[in-house]
Amino acid sequence: MLFAVCRFARARDFFLSVRMGVVFMLIFPFSLLSLAATPPASVQICAACHGSSGAGSAAGVPRIAGMNADYLAHALTMFKAGTRRSDVMQPIAKTLSDADINALAHFFSAQNPPLAPAPAPATDLVTAGNTLAMHGGDNGVPACFSCHGENGRGNGQRFPGIAGEPDAFVVNRLHEFQVRAKADTPKPGSMTEVASKLTEEQIHAAAAFLSVTQPH
Ligand code: HEC
Ligand code: HEC
Numbered sequence: 001m002l003f004a005v006c007r008f009a010r011a012r013d014f015f016l017s018v019r020m021g022v023v024f025m026l027i028f029p030f031s032l033l034s035l036a037a038t039p040p041a042s043v044q045i046c047a048a049c050h051g052s053s054g055a056g057s058a059a060g061v062p063r064i065a066g067m068n069a070d071y072l073a074h075a076l077t078m079f080k081a082g083t084r085r086s087d088v089m090q091p092i093a094k095t096l097s098d099a100d101i102n103a104l105a106h107f108f109s110a111q112n113p114p115l116a117p118a119p120a121p122a123t124d125l126v127t128a129g130n131t132l133a134m135h136g137g138d139n140g141v142p143a144c145f146s147c148h149g150e151n152g153r154g155n156g157q158r159f160p161g162i163a164g165e166p167d168a169f170v171v172n173r174l175h176e177f178q179v180r181a182k183a184d185t186p187k188p189g190s191m192t193e194v195a196s197k198l199t200e201e202q203i204h205a206a207a208a209f210l211s212v213t214q215p216h
Contacts, residue, residue, distance in 0.1 A: 040103035045092065051116065054108040058118035060168035066215055069109035070157040076101045085176075114214070115164050121208035129209025132202055141197045144206060153215050163215035170207035174198060 043052065046064075050056055054065035064072055078084035079093035080101070096104070133152060136143040145152055147159050154161030162170070177195030186192035198206075 039107055040100065042096065042100050042104060043107060045095075046104065046108075049088075050108075051113065053111040053113035055113040055116045055164075056166050056169065057116050058166050058168065060166060060172055062169045063116065063164045063166065063215075064108045065111035065113050065164075066153075067109060067161045068154055068157050069105040071154070071160050072108060073101050073105035074157065076105065112215075115212070116166055118166060118211060121167060121211060125205045125208035126212060127209075128201075129205035129207070132206050133209055137197075137202055139197060139199065139202075141202065142194060144194075147194075151216060152210060152213060161215055162210050163213040165207075165210050167207040167211040170210055171203055174203045174206070 039052070046054070049061045050064055054063060056063035056065075075084065076089075076093050076096060077098075079086055079089040080096065082090060093101075132141065133144040136146075144162065147155065148162050149155035149159060152161060152163035174195050177192045178198070180186070181192045181196035184192075186196055
């Protein structure tokens with residue numbers, strides 16, 4: 001089209017290029033909108049573990065569907081930079097460009113698949129986890145959903161959605177935060193501080209409850 005603009009030797013060519021420009025401007029916003037709907041090619045890499053819509057798996061691969069796009073992009077950038085540890089995700093993130101990261105984050109953020117299939121957890125664990133998430137624990141643990149948003153759906157870029165996360169992923173992540181809390185005094189109001197107060201029983205209760213809670 002630019003080529004045509006440079007060459008309008010005749011008035012007719014000029015009007016033709018203006019018309020094409022108008023058509024282009026009309027189509028362009030729609031092509032931006034479709035970014036979130038059409039999977040980027042690199043989704044194939046992720047689908048093997050996270051599922052094609054990001055539901056995750058009972059093997060401990062996190063649900064990334066429906067999470068805040070900026071949170072997802074930030075997580076991928078940290079894996080890429082090596083500032084968030086993961087033997088699995090670091091080498092994968094290193095192969096992604098900033099544009100890939102942005103497209104993938106928007107794509108998964110717009111998905112809402114059913115929960116990843118998993119064996120049903122014990123009912124008493126789910127009940128205890130529900131109480132912890134809504135009201136906190138009498139050992140000073142604050143209600144999970146006071147930070148992670150109503151029904152654990154997440155709250156902005158800082159507080160990730162945790163509803164629907166597979167049991168094993170939540171257990172691993174909470175243990176990871178606990179290791180960090182032992183290495184360094186946690187900042188007040190951080191996840192590391194919350195994790196430092198959790199008993200092993202509470203960790204398994206929270207994980208059981210979150211794994212059966214469909215995010216909405
Ligand atoms: C070989 C399996 C595998 C593949 C392939 C894979 N992931 Fe992961 N991903 C994982 C595991 C396991 C974790 C949990 C890592 C951890 O926290 O230690 C994870 C974590 C993540 C997280 C952090 C989620 C959170 O809530 O903290 C994001 C975001 C993510 N992956 C995105 C992607 C994207 C995008 C792709 C494709 C480019 C991808 N992953 C490919 C296994 C995989
Ligand atoms: C004071 C606010 C606060 C409370 C209360 C809180 N969290 Fe968090 N949580 C955070 C923040 C902030 C992060 C992100 C930390 C990061 O990315 O390093 C987080 C991250 C997490 C993650 C990792 C999610 C992911 O996708 O990687 C899990 C799992 C989690 N929290 C579970 C819980 C559970 C279970 C409870 C209740 C027992 C809880 N949180 C209570 C602030 C909170």
